[in-house]
Amino acid sequence: MKYNHILFDLDGTLTDPREGITKAVRHALGQHGIIVNDLSELECFIGPPLQETFTEKYRFSEAEAWEAVLSYREYFKDTGLYENEVYVGIRDVLDLLLSQGRQLYVATSKPAVFAETILEHFQLSAYFTMVCGSELDGTRSAKTEIIQHVLDTCRIQTSEAVMIGDRMHDLIGARNCGIHSMAAGYGYGSEEELTACQPTYFFKTVEEMLRSFASFAV
Known part of the structure; x- marks a missing residue:
């Protein structure tokens, strides 16, 4: 058995959060007078830290980006959290890994309090030894x-x-920390x-x- 400890990203790896995240971003942008009708334009917000993407995509200042994050959370904490679904087959993967005696963790840029709520809502919490995310004040993002x-x-x-994730941030982060990576x-x-x-x-x-x-190839 090559990897005894497996770290999973959350958004885009364990669950598909497209609807909730893009609607929350649209809500935040609306507070800044920016109207977006096509939610697919906002899929770039799935994965990276929100402040970073607001700055890169809309040229927000640091203060504006943080205001947008707070507006985003207004929608996300009550509604967007649940506009989400577990990828088909993920529970089978998690069941298999636990049966093989491996330890599982979540490593996400999403605030830990939101990640924990999502995992509990979708009955995934019991699979993980630790859930690590960012703080609500933006630190450790x-x-x-x-x-x-x-x-x-x-x-x-x-x-x-090994770190499993669907964006470059996951793979680069793994390399920076000296561990292997799996691209989802x-x-x-x-x-x-x-x-x-x-x-x-x-x-x-x-x-x-x-x-x-299942084949113990990794």
């Missing part, structure tokens, strides 16, 4: 910091750990984005991931 916090807190040897090609990062980061493994589907773990 970089994926490298989040992954490192899990490794340090749980005293995990880097040679025994079924999520929101393009194949070009993910392969450019040279992940240790690339899975196009959840089923492909399941088969690989």
Whole structure:
């Protein structure tokens, strides 16, 4: 067994949060007089820290980006959290990994309080030894910091750990922390984005991931 400790991203890896996140972003942008009718234009917000994407995509100042994050949360905390669904086959993956004696963790840029609520709502909490996310004040939002916090807190040897995620931030964060990575090609990062980061493994589907773990290939 190669990896005893497996870290999962949340959005775009365990669950598909498209509806909730894009609607919350649309709500936030509306508070700044920006109208977006096509929610697909906002899928770039799925994965990276929100402040970062508001700044990059809409040229918000630091203060404006933080105001947008607060507006986003107005919608997300009551409604957007639940406009979400677990990817088909993910429960099978998690059941298999636990049966193999592996330890599972969530490492997400989403505030930990929201991540924990989502996992509990979809009855996924019991699978994970630790859920690590950002703080509500915006600290510890970089994926490298989040992954490192899990490794340090749980005293995990880097040679025994792997990070699974669907965006470049997950793969770069894994590399920065000295652990291997698995690209979830079924999520929101393009194949070009993910392969450019040279992940240790690339899975196009959840089923492909399941088969690989089932065969003890990883």
